[in-house]
Amino acid sequence: MLDIKWIRDNADALDAALAKRGAAPQAASLIALDERRRAILQELQDKQSRRNSASKEIGAAMAAKNSELAESLKAEVADLKTTLPALEEESRTLEAELNDILARIPNIPHDDVPVGKDETGNVIARVVGEKPRWSHPAKEHFEIGEALGYMDFDRAAKLSGSRFTVLTSQIARLERALGQFMIDLHTGEHGYTEVSSPLMVRAETLYGTGNLPKFEEDLFKTTDGRYLIPTAEVTLTNLVAGEILEQEKLPLRFTALTPSFRSEAGSAGRDTRGMLRQHQFWKCELVSITDAESSIAEHERMTACAEEVLKRLGLHFRTMTLCTGDMGFGSRKTYDLEVWLPGQNTYREISSCSVCGDFQARRMDARYRGKGEKATKFVHTLNGSGTAVGRCLIAVLENYLNEDGSVSIPDVLLPYMGGLTRIEKAA
Known part of the structure; x- marks a missing residue:
C-alpha cells in the first residue's frame, strides 16, 4: 500500500508511475478525498475539544451561581453529543473509502524497470x-x-x-x-x-x-x-x-x-x-x-x-x-x-x-x-x-x-x- 502522505507530496510521480503501468491517474481524486477526510477529522476534533471545555465551564458557571450560563452550556453540550456521532461515522466512512482505494493501487516501479504495455x-x-x-x-x-x-x-x-x-x-x-x-x-x-x-x-x-x-x-x-x-x-x-x-x-x-x-x-x-x-x-x-x-x-x-x-x-x-x-x-x-x-x-x-x-x-x-x-x-x-x-x-x-x-x-x-x-x- 502506498502512503497517502507520500502521494500528497508526489502527486505527479504517482500519476507518472501509474501511466507506466497503463493505469489512469489517481492523485487528484485521492488528495481530494483525503482533504475531505482531514477536514471532517479536524471538525470532529474541534467539536470534541469544545465539548470537553464546555463541560468544565458548566461546573464553573454553577459554582458562580450563573444558572443562565450553565443552562446555555448544557444545551451546547447536548447539541454536541448529538452531532458528534454523525461526524465520527463520516470520518470512519471516509477513512475506509480512502484505505480501500489505496489498497487497490499498484506499487511504484523502480526507475530501471523497462516501460512496456505487456x-x-x-x-x-x-x-x-x-x-x-x-x-x-x-x-x-x-x-x-x-x-x-x-x-x-x-x-x-x-x-x-x-x-x-x-x-x-x-x-x-x-x-x-x-x-x-x-x-x-x-x-x-x-x-x-x-x-x-x-x-x-x-x-x-x-x-x-x-x-x-x-x-x-x-x-x-x-x-x-x-x-x-x-x-x-x-x-x-x-x-x-x-x-x-x-x-x-x-x-x-x-x-x-x-x-x-x-x-x-x-x-x-x-x-x-x-x-x-x-x-x-x-x-x-x-x-x-x-x-x-x-x-x-x-x-x-x-x-x-x-x-x-x-x-x-x-x-x-x-x-x-x-x-x-x-x-x-x-x-x-x-x-x-x-x-x-x-x-x-x-x-x-x-x-x-x-x-x-x-x-x-x-x-x-x-x-x-x-x-x-x-x-x-x-x-x-x-x-x-x-x-x-x-x-x-x-x-x-x-x-x-x-x-x-x-x-x-x-x-x-x-x-x-x-x-x-x-x-x-x-x-
Whole structure:
C-alpha cells in the first residue's frame, strides 16, 4: 500500500508511475478525498475539544451561581453529543473509502524497470545453457506422461474436475524428488530457513501481501471464511506482520515447500491440456525480509538462488526483466525465469522473483529499528519461486526425453530417486 502522505507530496510521480503501468491517474481524486477526510477529522476534533471545555465551564458557571450560563452550556453540550456521532461515522466512512482505494493501487516501479504495455515489452537479462539437440522429435509433457502410464488427467477430472492431475509411480516420485532437491538446496546452501506454515489463512493475512481485496476472484475460500493460500509467500511474508525487528538481525530468509491453490479466474481456454495451469500445484517459495538499503541487492541474490535450481538440473532458460505493464501488483521490479520446453517449442515462466519495497510492510505494519535508534522504518519484502515444482517436472520430462520414450533422471536428482536412473513405461 502506498502512503497517502507520500502521494500528497508526489502527486505527479504517482500519476507518472501509474501511466507506466497503463493505469489512469489517481492523485487528484485521492488528495481530494483525503482533504475531505482531514477536514471532517479536524471538525470532529474541534467539536470534541469544545465539548470537553464546555463541560468544565458548566461546573464553573454553577459554582458562580450563573444558572443562565450553565443552562446555555448544557444545551451546547447536548447539541454536541448529538452531532458528534454523525461526524465520527463520516470520518470512519471516509477513512475506509480512502484505505480501500489505496489498497487497490499498484506499487511504484523502480526507475530501471523497462516501460512496456505487456509481455512484449519484457527485456532479456541473460540466457543460460542451450536448447537440446536431438535426432528424435520433441513431445509435450502430457504426451510423455500418458505414454509412460504415470500421468492421468481423466481420473483427476473424475475426482475433482478440470485442471487437476493424478501422478503415479515413477513420475510421482520424480515430482517429490524435485521438491526435496529444491528445499535442500535453499536451506543447505542458500541460507534460507525452512518453514512449515498453514495452508489456510484469514483475510487479514492475504490483505497484508496484497492478494485482497483486488484479487479475491483468484482465491479459493473455505466455508468458515478462511482462504487456501495461492502461494506460501502469503504465510512466510506475514510471519513478521505487526512486529518491530532489530535491523542487525536482517535479512530474514524463509523458504517453504507447499501446495498452492489458485482458481485461475480469467484463464478459460488457456493451457487446458496438461499440467501448466493447475488449480493445485507444489511450489518451493522464497521470501526475504530486509532493511531499505539492502533490498535491491537481495533481489539479485534471490534470483540467483532460483536460477541455481535450473542450472543444476541442466535446463536451458532465460531470465527476463519484466516491463511495467507485465509486473505484478505489489512488485517494484520483477525477474521472470523462463525455462525452455521443447514440446511447446517455446519458453514458459517457471519462477518469478520480485522486490516489493515497503508496499507489503505498510499493509502488514512490519517495521525495523536501527541499533540505538528510537524511530522505526518499514521493512522491505521480497518473494520468489525457487521454483514451481510442477512446471519444473514438465521441463525435466520434455528436456530429458529419450528416443525410446523413456526419460533420463538429471544427475542432481539421483540421490532422491531410490536407484532409478530413468523413467520407463509401466509394464
